[in-house]
Amino acid sequence: MLDRDAAKQKTRIGFVSLGCPKNLVDSEVMMGLLHHAGAELTPHAEQADVIVVNTCSFIDSAKQESVNAILEMAQHKTAGRAQKLIVAGCLVERYRDEIRKNIPEVDAVIGTGELEAVLAAAGMAPVKQEPSPFNIINATPSLESELIDRAPSAVKKHSRPEGDLREEQGRFSRDAWDGASPSLPEYLYSDETPRILTTPKASAYIKIAEGCDHPCTFCIIPQLRGKFRSRRMSSIITEAESLVKQGVREITLIGQDTTCYGEDLGLKDGLAQLLDALAQINVPGIGGIKWLRFLYAYPNKVTPLLLETIAKYDNISKYLDVPLQHASPTALKRMKRGGSGDIFLKMIERARATVPGIVLRTSFIVGFPGETDAEFEDLMDFIQKAQIDWLGVFSYSDEEGAKAFDLEEKVPSRTIESRRRKLMRLQQKLSTKAKKAWVGREVEVLVEGPNEETPLLWDARTMLHAPEIDGKVLINDFGPHETLVPGTFYRAEITESHDYDVVARIIE
Incomplete structure (x- = not known):
């Protein structure tokens, strides 16, 4: 009876996590810390004593979404059960x-x-206990499982010569931000840090690095996240092994620039070395990682060894996510990105030659200050030549604190929107043609569950679809099965195609 009463008195904490997968991992870490200290997590804000909103501030729309979420959760404090509202991120x-x-x-x-x-x-104190085997909880189906872990490890400082130079040049300055902490963030979670997974049971993200040293003039992430710093490789491998033991079969490595991984630790081609080690994980009686991918590569960091490592292992996805941002050399120079469409085409050619069948994802910014009609046409021409598989487009957004904020020749919003639509129409045509080539293929899919719009379809992905950002495989025929099990891998045949999605039937 006493135990039951004590359980009733646990602090209930609700979470709202906004933004990118990197932010999601931060939320999972905070959830793990709170659960480890004795809190009970709830997915229902109206039942929470404490609500945490982990925010995004990348572009205007993300900021507005964050503010709206904070105001919505504040209502649970003023007119509901919540006693505390915490804003993070x-x-x-x-x-x-x-x-x-x-x-x-x-x-x-x-x-x-x-x-x-x-x-x-x-209002909770950290729990100290003797070291014990690391265990990551999966938040589904229950958030009330026991968490066994060690206390978070101390922060270790790292730096790259590029980052040190940029710091001297004022890249990370936040002097104009009212209330900003004068010291940059330095935190890195480790394999010893409590963490609760909120992703579907078969999939998880691992953040392998934090921060960024690049000088891109449109971006304030270095000021928000600090200098680039890598986790120790042994810590990442230990976390991956722990995830496999928990039933995770798909791992996606993330960081602001994963291709810089290990440079601050003195490693050359650190990402290739890390992929090589992770691809060979073999937990006795369980096996290893079935699907392994990484996101957010920098174009001039896609090395021959990295491509060779992707090609070497069947369980490394033949997938390369390289945000190119533009193709005009003059626009890229103003962005402080470097490169050009011709240079990028050569990189893509090398990737396709080394890794046959590799799928490419990228993103572009339209309407960057000073973008001329000729520069936009360079971008359109590049997209036509490059034949990108997955492509995202951002309309330029002025951000105070970013160097581009002070650039003149701002492009009118009507022109930006017109260019965005024109670019996406081109990509739609290219994607529709490319997806037709999928029809008739037999592929392995990871089933995620019923489609939100109709129960007649189930959502799935192949190894060439990153979670939540790429198209889908829509299952309309369960084949020999009465129903499907989310988080399970099946063989399927692609039967029809659409602009970005394909339809398939399960065959075994």
Whole structure:
């Protein structure tokens, strides 16, 4: 009876996580820390005593979504059960004082490098215990499983010569941001850090690095996240092995620039070395990672060894995500990215020659200050030649603190939108033609569950689809099965194609 009463008195904590997968991992770490300290996590905000909103501040629309989420959750404090509202993440780094001043319902703010502060903010103390086997909890189907882990490890400082130089040049300056901490975030989670998975049971992200040293003029992520720093390879491998033991079969490595991995630790081609080690994981009685991929490569960091490593192992996805941002050399120069369409085409040619069948994902910015009609046509011409498999387009957004904010010759919003639509129409035609070639193929798919729009279709992905960002495989025929099991791999045949998605039937 006493145990039951004590359980009833546990602090219930609800989470709202916005933004990219890197932010999601931060939320999972904070959830793990809180659960480890004795909190009970709930997916229902109206049942929470404490609500945490982990925010994004990448572009205007993301900032607005974050503010809307904070205001919505504040209602649970003013007119509901919640006693505390905590705001975390990138929006805090940028608008720390403004959040406190303008939203009085907020009780605490936590920056990107202050994840462990969520315990004090929620009124909980960290739990100290003897080292024990690492265990990552999967949040589904129950958040109330026991978490066994060691205390978070101390932060270790890393740096790259490029990052040190950029710091001297003022790349990371936040002096104009009211309330911003003068010290940059330095936090890195490790394999010893409690973490609760919120992704589907067969899939997980591993953040292998944090921060960024690149000088891109459109981006404030270095100021929000700090200098580039890599996790120790042994820590990443240990975490991956632990995930495999928990039933995870698909692992996606993430970082602001995964291709810089290990440079601050003195490694050359560190990402290739890491992939080589992870691809060979073999947990006795279980096996290894079935699907392994990485996201966010920098174009001039796609080395021959990296491509050879992708080609070497069947369980490494033949998938390369390289955000190119533009193809005009003059536009790229203003962006402080470097390169050109011709250089990128040669990189793509090398990738396709080394890794037959490789799928390419990229993203572009249209309407960057000074973008001329000729520069936009260069971009259109490049897309036609490159035949990119998955392509995203961002409309340029002015961000205070980014160097591009001070550039003149701003492109009118109507022109930006027109160019975005024109580019996507071109990509739609290219994608529709490419997807037709999928018809008749037999592929392995990971089934995710019923489609949100209709119960007649189930969602699935192949190894060449990254979670949540690429198209889908829509299952309309279960073949020999009465139903399908989410998180399970099946063989399927592609039967029809659409602009970005394909339809398939299960064959075994």
